[in-house]
Amino acid sequence: MALSIVGVEKDNSGLYAGKLVQEDEVKHGGVPWTILRSTQFHEFVPMSISAASVGPLVFVPTMFTQPVAATEVAATLVDAAEAGPRGRIPDLGGPRSEQLKDLVGSYLTRTRRKKRIVPLHLPGPMGAAMRKGELIPAPGSAVGRQTFLEWLEALGCS
Template sequence: MRIAVAGGTGTVGHHAVAIARERGHHVVSISRAEGVDLVNGRGLEQALQNVETVIDVSGIQTLSTKKAVDYFSNATQNLLAAGKKAGVKHHVALSIVGIDKANSGLYAGKLVQEDEVKHGGIPWTLLRATQFHEFVPMSIKAASVGPLVLVPTMATQPVAAKEVAAALVDAAEAGPRGRIPDLGGPRPEQLKSLVAAYLAKTRQKKRIVPVHVPGPMGKAMRKGALIPAPGSAVGRQTFLEWLEALDAA
């Protein structure tokens, strides 16, 4: 199968590209680094020539609801329009568990993306996954103020990015199935504990400052609304196993 991975150089995308190639598929990686811009559509038509299936793991790092909505609206519309023109038969998109319970910031953008995919005119599959293990170092970097790191009170169930990528390639191979079961990690965790473990492992002397996030987003974080419901798909690698594997990477 000829597969295009939008966001192919990202946290999940580079795994999806590698896994699909290992399984014998012809893979086109789509990213700005490779000359394709989803937001303005530059290079998309050429990249999608003869592509049968698109896996969209593209994204943006922002806390702004407007920026997230604008990005996912433009990128998804452009990707779907170019896909229809190229004759793409299946559009697979990665989303986030719990976005309908915390619809602000990135989550609001993902809700818009899901709606675009459902009404985009190409048979589709949607996979919602929890935060990746890599979310922890990313959040530390974004929320550090000198020797302090601000950590929201958050129940989470992190999953390995590589396992998410494998699930997306599975979905591409299976054909359009609409929304498939959510995917989470093997165990529920508290973000504060994960941050502490990462800081200790990487020998960073930072003090954790718990933050009570207000509004629906904060409530969803605290109450476990961002954790998959019973019966969801479950990954294998725990956060601590991922952390130990960093030494071998």
């Protein structure tokens, strides 16, 4: 059983390269397997803000994303483990495709943090995939229920 990332094949560097190696090891490891690819969790937004802030600025890649609740990914993994090895199961994303900058803006507003969002147009294949929405699940994939705003409300950010 392995958890990977939707669109992992779009880049061959960093985390994505590592996830591709992980998937290959699981597939060819000699034991029956299941792989679930998921979009970024809702927690990706505050993590991005923390990692990409410089003083009053937060640098945000131009990116379509479809964030999913970590609890829904965990439940899917448990169900998959209980069902037994099934190869690659349908990708899982959240209920809505959104621009990352809009999610960052909502998070900053609801947590009363003052930062100026600076959009970044990332170069290369990964930047293009982010802008084109290639890191979200294809039609027919599994879809979570909790939206990003519902997640914020559940945290007490209103």
